[in-house]
Amino acid sequence: MTVADVEAMLVELRTVAALEASVYLARSGKGGARSLRGKAVHAPARRVARTTIMLGPEEGVVFGVRAIRAIEAAADGCSDVVGMAYWWSNCIQLRWMLWAMCHGGGFGDASDGPPIVNEFDWVMKVLVPPLKDLECYIFENINTNLWSNVLVETAMSEAFASVAQSANHSPHHPRISQQELAIHRWHDALAAVNRTLVASGQGAPAGHVELLKQKVVTALLRRLDSSLFAHLVQEDQAAMEDGSSIHRDHFGGQKHNASFDTRASSMKLDSKLLPFPKGPLTFGVGINLKMAVTRWTNWASDIDIKEDLKGIDEGYSLFPRLRATADLLMMPKEVLTDRVTRSEVVPGLPLRRICQILERFEPDDFAPDPLPAGLLDALHQETPPSQPTPSPAAKLDAGYEPPSESSLLADGLIEPVSLELDDDSDDELDAVSEMYDSTQTAPESRGEETQRFQLLKELWSSAR
Numbered sequence: 001m002t003v004a005d006v007e008a009m010l011v012e013l014r015t016v017a018a019l020e021a022s023v024y025l026a027r028s029g030k031g032g033a034r035s036l037r038g039k040a041v042h043a044p045a046r047r048v049a050r051t052t053i054m055l056g057p058e059e060g061v062v063f064g065v066r067a068i069r070a071i072e073a074a075a076d077g078c079s080d081v082v083g084m085a086y087w088w089s090n091c092i093q094l095r096w097m098l099w100a101m102c103h104g105g106g107f108g109d110a111s112d113g114p115p116i117v118n119e120f121d122w123v124m125k126v127l128v129p130p131l132k133d134l135e136c137y138i139f140e141n142i143n144t145n146l147w148s149n150v151l152v153e154t155a156m157s158e159a160f161a162s163v164a165q166s167a168n169h170s171p172h173h174p175r176i177s178q179q180e181l182a183i184h185r186w187h188d189a190l191a192a193v194n195r196t197l198v199a200s201g202q203g204a205p206a207g208h209v210e211l212l213k214q215k216v217v218t219a220l221l222r223r224l225d226s227s228l229f230a231h232l233v234q235e236d237q238a239a240m241e242d243g244s245s246i247h248r249d250h251f252g253g254q255k256h257n258a259s260f261d262t263r264a265s266s267m268k269l270d271s272k273l274l275p276f277p278k279g280p281l282t283f284g285v286g287i288n289l290k291m292a293v294t295r296w297t298n299w300a301s302d303i304d305i306k307e308d309l310k311g312i313d314e315g316y317s318l319f320p321r322l323r324a325t326a327d328l329l330m331m332p333k334e335v336l337t338d339r340v341t342r343s344e345v346v347p348g349l350p351l352r353r354i355c356q357i358l359e360r361f362e363p364d365d366f367a368p369d370p371l372p373a374g375l376l377d378a379l380h381q382e383t384p385p386s387q388p389t390p391s392p393a394a395k396l397d398a399g400y401e402p403p404s405e406s407s408l409l410a411d412g413l414i415e416p417v418s419l420e421l422d423d424d425s426d427d428e429l430d431a432v433s434e435m436y437d438s439t440q441t442a443p444e445s446r447g448e449e450t451q452r453f454q455l456l457k458e459l460w461s462s463a464r
Contacts, residue, residue: 017452022047023070045094064127085200091135099405154189182275207413221318229321283367286329324348
């Protein structure tokens with residue numbers, strides 16, 4: 001065996017030890033991992049960042065890519081939101097740490113100084129892009145889990161049916177319509193999502209918990225908006241097929257950011273979850289939609305969800321389609337012939353959708369007048385059906401956008417963490433090593449299996 005072979009084996013042992021200490025044993029309960037809170041929650045990010053930087057451009061890139069793939073595998077193995085949120089949070093922390101190193105952070109506190117391009121340019125070019133991609137992927141999985149297993153499942157609960165039946169048979173309570181009950185169903189389901197997110201963030205830094213809640217709840221509300229709107233404009237409900245899926249390209253691009261609008265519009269919902277009656281679209285349907293959107297928006301405000309407007313008028317960010325449809329059904333229709341006025345009063349819908357809704361509009365007791373003569377013809381001439389116009393709300397359906405590293409620090413969403421080896425790191429590594437020592441049956445062989453951890457400790461110690 002040559003010297004080069006020995007050196008290669010030592011590198012492999014050190015890499016395995018770093019992956020074990022950083023990823024594989026992070027949530028196993030070994031070495032006191034289950035009790036980690038606060039700063040220790042991001043031990044995986046801190047250890048991966050420290051090891052990557054200390055190994056340098058050649059070995060660091062190889063280790064960094066392997067670590068990212070290991071984090072992906074660990075996140076894929078989580079069936080609960082708590083586990084997925086743990087790895088999502090570590091992805092953000094790791095991405096910020098690597099960025100901080102490139103901006104003069106060194107192994108101490110981060111700095112807002114200029115990038116040290118010559119020394120750490122390889123980190124930003126090779127490792128940060130796949131980290132962002134993985135961050136998006138884990139976030140998509142969190143949303144899918146919450147949508148299917150918490151939001152929809154809670155809304156479908158039969159407990160609501162018994163409550164409605166009891167209320168409707170009580171002389172002391174007004175009768176609850178199916179549409180009102182649907183609003184209550186989604187409201188309680190959203191509250192269940194919030195409870196799940198709060199539970200998943202126990203022990204994590206407050207900034208990460210708030211960021212996750214803001215991003216997740218906003219995405220779920222927009223997905224609910226898209227799904228309910230699709231059912232509203234789809235006359236043949238049986239034609240809606242469940243084609244929801246998550247497309248992913250292994251670290252290869254933006255496929256993780258599949259539009260929620262596309263997936264939600266193809267998901268069929270039970271009729272008891274619709275806050276509007278089936279059939280023609282009327283002024284009364286607009287009232288139902290306005291009540292639902294107002295109730296859910298107020299709930300979001302109560303838990304401090306801030307609207308991300310992105311050029312959309314305030315109040316339209318969370319439910320752009322449903323709110324615009326409600327306004328359209330309840331407004332004087334003659335103003336729609338003016339393009340400027342139309343963009344102001346119905347900002348969430350393209351002209352193609354406006355025509356589709358108006359074609360199904362019928363007078364009712366609230367608005368007994370029919371559509372003005374020639375209105376639909378004028379709108380169709382302005383934009384023929386064969387030339388669809390882009391939806392003003394489409395920019396809200398881009399999916400998860402990873403927050404920039406600089407904004408994380410500026411907004412107080414991240415806590416600067418040193419990459420220096422400290423007493424806590426020594427204690428954690430010793431605990432992992434002792435765990436392996438205790439498995440040795442022969443006293444004379446005890447410690448032989450943990451030589452790889454000694455190699456890792458020597459690497460980390462050079463950062464002091």
